[in-house]
Amino acid sequence: GENVGLHLPTLSVQEGDNSIINCAYSNSASDYFIWYKQESGKGPQFIIDIRSNMDKRQGQRVTVLLNKTVKHLSLQIAATQPGDSAVYFCAEKKIQGAQKLVFGQGTRLTINP
Amino acid sequence: DTGVSQDPRHKITKRGQNVTFRCDPISEHNRLYWYRQTLGQGPEFLTYFQNEAQLEKSRLLSDRFSAERPKGSFSTLEIQRTEQGDSAMYLCASSFMGIQSEAFFGQGTRLTVV
Numbered sequence: 001g002e003n004v005g006l007h008l009p010t011l012s013v014q015e016g017d018n019s020i021i022n023c024a025y026s027n028s029a030s031d032y033f034i035w036y037k038q039e040s041g042k043g044p045q046f047i048i049d050i051r052s053n054m055d056k057r058q059g060q061r062v063t064v065l066l067n068k069t070v071k072h073l074s075l076q077i078a079a080t081q082p083g084d085s086a087v088y089f090c091a092e093k094k095i096q097g098a099q100k101l102v103f104g105q106g107t108r109l110t111i112n113p
Numbered sequence: 114d115t116g117v118s119q120d121p122r123h124k125i126t127k128r129g130q131n132v133t134f135r136c137d138p139i140s141e142h143n144r145l146y147w148y149r150q151t152l153g154q155g156p157e158f159l160t161y162f163q164n165e166a167q168l169e170k171s172r173l174l175s176d177r178f179s180a181e182r183p184k185g186s187f188s189t190l191e192i193q194r195t196e197q198g199d200s201a202m203y204l205c206a207s208s209f210m211g212i213q214s215e216a217f218f219g220q221g222t223r224l225t226v227v
Contacts, residue, residue, distance in 0.1 A: 032212055032213075041220070043206075044156065044218045046215045046216070049213075049215075089155045098158070099212055099214075100158040100161060101146075101148075101158065103157070104155050106154070106155055
């Protein structure tokens, strides 16, 4: 079946360093890709999204890169802070129908002081 | 309006009992989604409403599950004859209609079936 997955389940970085979280997807028909952050005991929180016709999109301290050739999505977080510690999920959705989110397994990011 | 609200936050029930969860979406949002999340996994889609109409249900949603959204405002998710496999976090999200519309999630209801 179609799958949105992640390469690494855990990632530790030093505070102030940059981090990169990766995601592989298999559904080339998806129209949007989204990154969510989930802190313990909370629901997922939207970080940034990118349309399938784009390669790169930047937000505040975050950048999402989309490589459709190899079906790869990444989230770059610059100058990481303790508050960035969380589980990060990539998700995809299509324009048609429910526009429901299809999530991957998640990567736990830990920021070390 | 401070966001999507879910009640209760935690529910412990005995196997075989019925449980009902409530979700209050952001008031202007016409779409409402239910997801289920088990430990270490990403949320999985269960069902969604556009206004009061339930337009899609996942195969994950067995006959024991029913969801409603009367009047297109709050929604309830009921699980009948709960099983231990139903233990999970049940998340509600709401959004405007439209591919670019961001989905806002509630904090979820954690269900434990003992």
